[in-house]
Amino acid sequence: MLKLRLIIIIALVLPIIAQKIKTQVGQWWQKRSEQLEHLRLFKILEKKIFIIKDYVFDILDLFYSEITGPRIVSATTNPPISGLARLFTALLLKEAGIKDVTILEYQDRVGGRVHTHYFTDDPNDERRLYGELGAMRLPYIDGRPDLSVHQLVFDTIDYLNEYNKEDDPDKEIKTIPFIFSNPNGLYYFNNKKDPYDKMITKNYSKTVNITKLGYPDSIPDDYASFYNEALAPFFKELDIDFTKGLKALKRQFDYGFVDLAMEAYTFDPNFNTSWKTIDKGMQRLPNAFLPLIKKENYTLKYNCEVYKLEKTEDGQNVRVHWKNNGKKESDIFDRVVVTTPLGCVRHWDIPSTLSYQKQRAIRELSYLNAGKIFLQFKNRFWEKSPLETGGLQTTSNVGIVGGTSSTDLPVRTVVYPSYYQGLPTNGSGVLLASYTWNDDAARYAPYTEEERFELALKDIVTLHGEIARKEWIPGKENNKAHYWTNDKTVVGGAYAKYGAGQLEFLMGAMMRSEDYIHWAGEHTDIHNAWILGAFNSGVRVVKEILQENLMNDKWLKLKNMRLLKYWNGNLDAYAGY
Ligand SMILES: Cc1cc2nc3c(=O)[nH]c(=O)nc-3n(C[C@H](O)[C@H](O)[C@H](O)COP(=O)(O)OP(=O)(O)OC[C@H]3O[C@@H](n4cnc5c(N)ncnc54)[C@H](O)[C@@H]3O)c2cc1C
Ligand SMILES: *[C@@H]1O[C@H](CO)[C@@H](O)[C@H](O)[C@H]1NC(C)=O
Numbered sequence: 001m002l003k004l005r006l007i008i009i010i011a012l013v014l015p016i017i018a019q020k021i022k023t024q025v026g027q028w029w030q031k032r033s034e035q036l037e038h039l040r041l042f043k044i045l046e047k048k049i050f051i052i053k054d055y056v057f058d059i060l061d062l063f064y065s066e067i068t069g070p071r072i073v074s075a076t077t078n079p080p081i082s083g084l085a086r087l088f089t090a091l092l093l094k095e096a097g098i099k100d101v102t103i104l105e106y107q108d109r110v111g112g113r114v115h116t117h118y119f120t121d122d123p124n125d126e127r128r129l130y131g132e133l134g135a136m137r138l139p140y141i142d143g144r145p146d147l148s149v150h151q152l153v154f155d156t157i158d159y160l161n162e163y164n165k166e167d168d169p170d171k172e173i174k175t176i177p178f179i180f181s182n183p184n185g186l187y188y189f190n191n192k193k194d195p196y197d198k199m200i201t202k203n204y205s206k207t208v209n210i211t212k213l214g215y216p217d218s219i220p221d222d223y224a225s226f227y228n229e230a231l232a233p234f235f236k237e238l239d240i241d242f243t244k245g246l247k248a249l250k251r252q253f254d255y256g257f258v259d260l261a262m263e264a265y266t267f268d269p270n271f272n273t274s275w276k277t278i279d280k281g282m283q284r285l286p287n288a289f290l291p292l293i294k295k296e297n298y299t300l301k302y303n304c305e306v307y308k309l310e311k312t313e314d315g316q317n318v319r320v321h322w323k324n325n326g327k328k329e330s331d332i333f334d335r336v337v338v339t340t341p342l343g344c345v346r347h348w349d350i351p352s353t354l355s356y357q358k359q360r361a362i363r364e365l366s367y368l369n370a371g372k373i374f375l376q377f378k379n380r381f382w383e384k385s386p387l388e389t390g391g392l393q394t395t396s397n398v399g400i401v402g403g404t405s406s407t408d409l410p411v412r413t414v415v416y417p418s419y420y421q422g423l424p425t426n427g428s429g430v431l432l433a434s435y436t437w438n439d440d441a442a443r444y445a446p447y448t449e450e451e452r453f454e455l456a457l458k459d460i461v462t463l464h465g466e467i468a469r470k471e472w473i474p475g476k477e478n479n480k481a482h483y484w485t486n487d488k489t490v491v492g493g494a495y496a497k498y499g500a501g502q503l504e505f506l507m508g509a510m511m512r513s514e515d516y517i518h519w520a521g522e523h524t525d526i527h528n529a530w531i532l533g534a535f536n537s538g539v540r541v542v543k544e545i546l547q548e549n550l551m552n553d554k555w556l557k558l559k560n561m562r563l564l565k566y567w568n569g570n571l572d573a574y575a576g577y
């Protein structure tokens with residue numbers, strides 16, 4: 001048997017790409033004139049989105065809450081060998097019987113963009129004073145693993161719980177409900193309150209004419225149904241055959257449409273999507289991989305910044321260079337799995353023999369800005385009625401547990417933690433005072449953390465009244481702001497967000513292994529920006545490695561494991577591109 005020496009630099013995954021079928025597209029459209037109808041719908045939709053964006057709330061928030069009731073729609077989200085893609089890759093390599101695996105991690109912890117910030121020394125502190133800087137929620141469909149796109153993540157949690165049961169019961173991962181949306185969450189736009197000077201709740205806003213909220217026109221009534229109608233045929237094709245459905249999507253549209261549709265698909269209103277988070281922090285997910293890495297005698301080195309990959313002279317191996325606490329080290333491996341975000345890789349020295357398409361993907365792939373600001377309060381005033389706390393009155397006057405508020409104030413989206421349920425109601429708590437994407441996130445970037453706390457607090461006071469200032473606990477150790485675009489372990493954005501044509505023209509090349517270097521991570525799977533994307537990509541690279549080393553029997557065995565029953569990252573649509 002081939003003895004492999006592997007290294008996993010970074011992990012996560014995403015999907016992929018298409019063929020050059022411009023001419024086929026023409027024929028295809030002619031053949032299926034009904035699709036032309038959808039193109040027409042999209043053109044109209046684009047105009048409507050433009051109007052609506054200017055008006056209201058997050059358009060998706062509006063759209064989904066109209067159709068399905070409480071949901072939170074964020075831009076998007078996503079794990080393993082030290083990020084989740086790395087850790088998961090390590091798990092699978094263990095299952096495949098691969099012995100010699102080294103994991104190099106820049107930070108002094110595992111998890112990457114799964115990162116819980118604990119405000120207390122004890123992560124098990126019952127008060128749950130923590131905030132999720134990165135991933136915070138996982139979608140599922142109750143009782144229907146076959147329909148749950150993210151089922152692999154839950155199956156991995158089950159696998160780890162089983163693995164750790166005997167020797168490391170403290171590593172158990174417990175999932176709890178994540179309250180996605182809340183009719184008592186607030187809408188505050190154009191400085192408008194209701195006629196009785198009350199803050200408007202999301203529930204109330206559904207019953208009022210939007211012009212009363214200070215918008216110049218009313219929202220087209222048919223917006224939601226229109227959007228739904230336009231996307232429905234694609235959802236249907238994705239349901240029937242994901243790979244074929246994806247091809248259909250890609251053939252027709254550029255302009256980042258695929259990313260938009262995939263995001264909408266995850267939040268598909270036709271499914272009864274529920275949400276979960278991990279009790280005591282998402283960080284428990286990457287941490288639960290540690291016993292496995294230890295028992296397998298895999299090498300996990302912290303504080304190692306990779307900066308160079310080169311082919312050995314015989315061309316048969318890869319030499320990896322890194323700085324271990326600043327000290328230069330290197331070693332030779334048979335295979336390298338790079339799971340690091342491409343913004344980091346951009347600054348590495350990589351073999352000049354890598355293809356043009358690969359290098360172009362590293363240069364150009366778009367990432368989305370995202371930022372979060374957490375404020376800590378002596379009391380969770382938002383969970384109580386404002387009548388009780390003396391805060392601003394609302395159209396419901398009840399407290400807000402879970403869900404979000406939406407506003408055109410700079411904080412944009414306030415997320416009320418779901419994990420305080422069952423705790424004494426007058427206890428302290430951490431509020432995600434601001435979750436922003438794109439330009440909204442960049443607007444906070446130049447400010448110091450302390451300045452960002454003050455800016456966010458100002459808006460929370462506008463939404464909830466002076467009670468917020470009174471209960472706030474100032475200080476850098478009690479509050480936390482993180483702008484992912486400036487994070488050196490990510491570089492240039494929180495997660496991949498494919499721009500126009502990128503999925504079609506860059507994804508295949510980005511996924512492809514070249515010169516014994518394999519590429520995984522959230523950005524290399526169609527479920528980009530989710531933990532699922534990282535896991536999916538981990539499976540794909542293990543498949544590549546096993547098959548390329550004539551160990552297809554091991555791959556087949558692996559594939560038939562219960563763990564991979566619902567793996568949905570086998571995107572033949574991109575094979576060979
Ligand atoms: C703000 C935010 C919110 C999110 N919300 C959700 C959510 O709710 N649900 C969900 O499922 N997903 C969510 N995601 C996405 C999810 O967190 C990611 O898709 C997933 O964690 C990515 O895993 P990865 O292994 O690909 O990358 P990472 O986790 O980033 O792992 C990459 C690893 O590489 C390391 N590294 C970087 N540079 C080097 C170097 N030079 N040398 C060595 N190591 C290096 C990093 O330290 C890191 O450990 C969110 C992400 C963000 C940023
Ligand atoms: C939402 O508003 C409707 C109509 O006014 C009301 O019947 C319902 O009780 C409200 N729901 C909540 C959760 O406030």
Ligand SMILES: *[C@@H]1O[C@H](CO)[C@@H](O)[C@H](O)[C@H]1NC(C)=O
Pocket residue numbers: 209210211218
């Ligand atoms: C909303 O109010 C505006 C201005 O008062 C009016 O022109 C419009 O017809 C109203 N829309 C609905 C749906 O009632």
Ligand SMILES: *[C@@H]1O[C@H](CO)[C@@H](O)[C@H](O)[C@H]1NC(C)=O
Pocket residue numbers: 270271272
């Ligand atoms: C969602 O749940 C409702 C109520 O349980 C049910 O009627 C409906 O069929 C479900 N939808 C799907 C797509 O399963």
Ligand SMILES: *[C@@H]1O[C@H](CO)[C@@H](O)[C@H](O)[C@H]1NC(C)=O
Pocket residue numbers: 295296297
């Ligand atoms: C790891 O190393 C220990 C000590 O050398 C050994 O007893 C154990 O069998 C090894 N585990 C594996 C999975 O190889």
Ligand SMILES: *[C@@H]1O[C@H](CO)[C@@H](O)[C@H](O)[C@H]1NC(C)=O
Pocket residue numbers: 424426427428
């Ligand atoms: C919460 O309320 C209880 C009962 O009124 C009181 O004993 C306790 O000190 C309060 N805790 C805080 C943190 O205010």
